[in-house]
Amino acid sequence: VCSSAGAAGGSDYARPVAGRSRPDGECGDVRWLTEAERLAWIDVVGVLIRLPYRLDADLRRTSQLSHFEYLVLSVISEVPEHEVPMTRLAVLANSSPSRLSHVVSRLEGRGWVQRAESVTDGRVKLVRLTELGFEVLRAAAPAHVGTVRELVFDVLSAAEVEQFRVICRRILDRVDSGSEWPPVPDRGGQ
Amino acid sequence: VCSSAGAAGGSDYARPVAGRSRPDGECGDVRWLTEAERLAWIDVVGVLIRLPYRLDADLRRTSQLSHFEYLVLSVISEVPEHEVPMTRLAVLANSSPSRLSHVVSRLEGRGWVQRAESVTDGRVKLVRLTELGFEVLRAAAPAHVGTVRELVFDVLSAAEVEQFRVICRRILDRVDSGSEWPPVPDRGGQ
């Protein structure tokens, strides 16, 4: 099929479907993937599907917490006063407003965060980490970092870590251009 | 919080929670992330969450197909006879047996694939791509490849593509070690 984007595990899904052989990256007016790109994409897709699954599974097993819930709690924990507006939290946690709202409701139900009104703007809702939520995060952190180390950083050299960051940063800039979410402020790094 | 794994968008979720400053990567008996790792992880998590979302959204909009459905169809299309056992398809598509079964049922309902019995082993169910399914895949491919190019390969040099592949390959090897899915056969690449 005139497709060309590489499936995971050894097949490919982004190559001219039922592809005739042509010079790399050419077929009609579509710029198909080159062989090197195809092989890379297969592994990229594998990571996109399976790494989040493992992060989630390990976190749920060790801490009764989804990866996204962990992300939300940790983002709040890193912010001054442990309190942040929903909209900003959504950006920092890579979330849609809707998804975040649902999750915060659940976390609030467990007593891990509280909602509060902004004094300066009645439309803005603030989310605050409770002492209990902080404890939960503190308890979950070591195991999670262990997983991240084991699955990612333990197998990468310092140079590769930097390469990985640069590559991901570039991709995110493109994803942001599609203006689904507004571009992220980009604190630190570089 | 003694956490240390970097949230997306500029915050961090994998650093000693309420972290005191210590030499990079040390705090009690947990090996927290170094500053370089933390910054990288923030962007990695961003990609893990937002890239799949965009791939899915673009594919649904242009082709009424989820990214995972595309993946499944394309994997079958690349296999001899356009026919493959469920178990092997699950591995190639990074899927659990259950998820694959549900998806194949949906695809079958739309007439894009067919199920068939194996002649040699009655337990094995084969999935075959129909002519209609092939057409759907062929029609969806150009736009999808366009998205993949735009979001990923257009912003990477040839060297970075190779770096990306190596990094993802290493991570996948680790993810496989956790023996959730059996290790993938690993055709081609290298």
Add this chain to the structure above:
DNA sequence: GAAGATTGAACGGTCAATCTTC
């Protein structure tokens, strides 16, 4: 009317249980 946020229905994935064939 736009920005910030929430709601509920629909959809898709996960998990545990089940079924069949070896």
Add this chain to the structure above:
DNA sequence: GAAGATTGACCGTTCAATCTTC
């Protein structure tokens, strides 16, 4: 009993509609 595969219930995400405050 193990391997291959499926099922249904539960849960989380998405999307569109809604609500409130500016």
